[in-house]
Amino acid sequence: MKLKLDHIAIAVSDVAAAITAFQDKLGLPCEKVEDVPSQGARVAFFDLGGAHLELVSPLDPSSSIARSIEKRGEGIHHLCFEVPSLETAITDLESKGAKMTGPATPGANGTRVAFVHPKTMNGVLIELVQKP
Numbered sequence: 616m617k618l619k620l621d622h623i624a625i626a627v628s629d630v631a632a633a634i635t636a637f638q639d640k641l642g643l644p645c646e647k648v649e650d651v652p653s654q655g656a657r658v659a660f661f662d663l664g665g666a667h668l669e670l671v672s673p674l675d676p677s678s679s680i681a682r683s684i685e686k687r688g689e690g691i692h693h694l695c696f697e698v699p700s701l702e703t704a705i706t707d708l709e710s711k712g713a714k715m716t717g718p719a720t721p722g723a724n725g726t727r728v729a730f731v732h733p734k735t736m737n738g739v740l741i742e743l744v745q746k747p
Contacts, residue, residue: 616707618696621744622667624658626684626692630672634659637670653720656680660723669695693730695742701727704743716740 627633634645646660655678661668671692673681683692698704701719709715714732722728722744731741 616698616704618698620666621695621697621742622669623694624669624671624692624742625690626680626687627670627672627689628684630657630659630670633670633672637661637668643668649723650674651721651723654678654680654722654728658723693740693742695728695744698743698745701729701743701745704745705729 625633630648634648637643638645643661643663646662648657648659650657652674655674656671657674658672659670661670671680673684675681680692705715705719708731713735716730716732719727719729725747727745729743731743733740
C-alpha cells in the first residue's frame with residue numbers, strides 16, 4: 616500500500632480565532648473553510664506545498680471532534696494519508712490487524728474517508744482519503 620501525506624489536522628474550539636492565529640503568527644493564508652456535515656466539523660485549509668494543514672472545529676457539541684477536544688483539549692487530532700483505493704487500503708489494514716472506527720464516509724472536497732482506530736496505531740488517529 617502506497618501512502619502519501621495529505622494533511623495534518625489540528626482540533627480547535629474556535630476555528631475563526633485559530634485561522635487568525637495561523638495567518639498572523641505563521642503567515643499561512645487560509646485557502647478556504649468548509650463544513651463537513653458527515654464528520655460534524657468545520658474545516659479550514661492551509662496549503663503547505665504538497666500537503667495541507669487543516670484546522671478542524673466542531674459543528675455541534677455531540678460530534679466526535681467536540682468529544683475529542685473535551686477529552687484531550689486542542690492540538691494535533693490526526694494524520695491523513697491519501698490512498699488510491701479506500702476499499703483496498705481498508706482491506707489491507709484489516710488483514711494486518713488494524714481496526715477501523717467505522718465505515719467510509721464523505722469527506723471534504725468531494726473525497727471519501729475512513730479512520731483507523733488509534734488503539735491499533737500507537738495512539739495516533741489515522742485518516743485515509745480517496746480523492747475523486
